[in-house]
Amino acid sequence: MVQPLALLKESPSQTAGPYVHIGCVPNFSGIPGVYEQDLGRSMTNDKTLGECIAIEGRVLDGTGTPLKDALLEIWQADHKGLYNSPSETRGSADPNFSGWGRQPTHMDSGIYRFETIKPGRVPFTDGRLQAPHISFWIVARGINLGLNTRMYFADEEEANTADPVLNRIEHQVRVPTLLAQRTGDAYRFDIHLQGEFETIFFDI
Amino acid sequence: MDNAKPETGAFYPRDRNWHPKAFTPDYKTSVLRSPQKALLSLSGTTSEITGPVFGHEILGEKDNDLIHNFAAPGESAIGQRIIVHGRVLDERGIGVAGVLLEFWQANAGGRYRHKKEGYIGALDPNFGGCGRAITDENGYYFFRTVKPGPYPWPNGVNDWRPAHIHFSLFGHGFAQRLITQMYFEGDPLIALCPIVRTISDQAAIDQLVAPLDMANTIPMDARAYKFDMVLRGRRSTMFENRMEGN
Numbered sequence: 001m002v003q004p005l006a007l008l009k010e011s012p013s014q015t016a017g018p019y020v021h022i023g024c025v026p027n028f029s030g031i032p033g034v035y036e037q038d039l040g041r042s043m044t045n046d047k048t049l050g051e052c053i054a055i056e057g058r059v060l061d062g063t064g065t066p067l068k069d070a071l072l073e074i075w076q077a078d079h080k081g082l083y084n085s086p087s088e089t090r091g092s093a094d095p096n097f098s099g100w101g102r103q104p105t106h107m108d109s110g111i112y113r114f115e116t117i118k119p120g121r122v123p124f125t126d127g128r129l130q131a132p133h134i135s136f137w138i139v140a141r142g143i144n145l146g147l148n149t150r151m152y153f154a155d156e157e158e159a160n161t162a163d164p165v166l167n168r169i170e171h172q173v174r175v176p177t178l179l180a181q182r183t184g185d186a187y188r189f190d191i192h193l194q195g196e197f198e199t200i201f202f203d204i
Numbered sequence: 205m206d207n208a209k210p211e212t213g214a215f216y217p218r219d220r221n222w223h224p225k226a227f228t229p230d231y232k233t234s235v236l237r238s239p240q241k242a243l244l245s246l247s248g249t250t251s252e253i254t255g256p257v258f259g260h261e262i263l264g265e266k267d268n269d270l271i272h273n274f275a276a277p278g279e280s281a282i283g284q285r286i287i288v289h290g291r292v293l294d295e296r297g298i299g300v301a302g303v304l305l306e307f308w309q310a311n312a313g314g315r316y317r318h319k320k321e322g323y324i325g326a327l328d329p330n331f332g333g334c335g336r337a338i339t340d341e342n343g344y345y346f347f348r349t350v351k352p353g354p355y356p357w358p359n360g361v362n363d364w365r366p367a368h369i370h371f372s373l374f375g376h377g378f379a380q381r382l383i384t385q386m387y388f389e390g391d392p393l394i395a396l397c398p399i400v401r402t403i404s405d406q407a408a409i410d411q412l413v414a415p416l417d418m419a420n421t422i423p424m425d426a427r428a429y430k431f432d433m434v435l436r437g438r439r440s441t442m443f444e445n446r447m448e449g450n
Contacts, residue, residue, distance in 0.1 A: 023308030
């Protein structure tokens, strides 16, 4: 016999279900007045530093049909590449930028939209700089465990080419599934849950 | 012991055999919404180990009282009054301070207040169905609510969800993000539910079943259920091999 490690097990996930809006964005779901406003709705204010951008897209199932009941959260660094978090050890992030956003997909169109700023570059574990990126977390009915992925910027070609994460992807043909394309006033980032263009999801 | 001080170690890898798999055909909606390709493993860069902080100042006085937070003045939600309480720990057994907990549920008759809900069960005009709390320095939380009812859902021709409360947990890092559900001790529908059965290990299912807690029940007011939850643990930074400045 040996001593037990005595580690607990993480609580197993269960789907967020079709009514995740009630708990996470109640004002959006038609339950006004319990909270002043839905958390994560706005990430910036008029003093936030950096280039204002919008990100728009859809979450598509295996038939290409957009999900109308998904909830997305994003987490990103400020314009200098610093996270607004106590675990950020490299310096103080812009106090006028939360770095965290939460948006549902529209109940009719299936489109989500974040208004944020373009993130700066953050070092990888070995110190090399990563390309600018935004972490995504997606939950919905039918998704048993929240999905993690990253969005990169298609117009950051040089940084993307040198990025340590993008470079470790064996099937380079799939890298474009992580690249948002600039169209009009927004970056377009569709997330494909399945199929030929299945987004690369991460085990983080 | 708590972990209120900021930590910067990477999180323990997720045990994806303990969690439900993505593709679970008895839960039909998962069939077209489950990724089929292998996940890309990415261990703890700063982007994953950091996360926002939610301060107690965001909370309203009735945020943890679902019996009253949507009710007209002087009225209250209909149903069995209960207290749900417990701790959020991490895999090391340490209470996690400052966790944002958001919970949502059907009313006592099994009806959700939602635009897309079609069940014939009646709405309760005094019940909204959402609440939130932030864990204290020991990882402790509590809230008041009414016990949700079971309800039928379109999956098999006669599938019923056991009574349950949904929980969203936001710990200290974006990689800890978790949504789960709490079930109630003794509910015969738990064993029949295709969503519960997306979890393959019975011990993992048991981890989501809250026992009746008579010791904390308030006489003549509300019964108590105890529900502890566990988030991913994280390595000590003494074990990290990182470049300076990262």
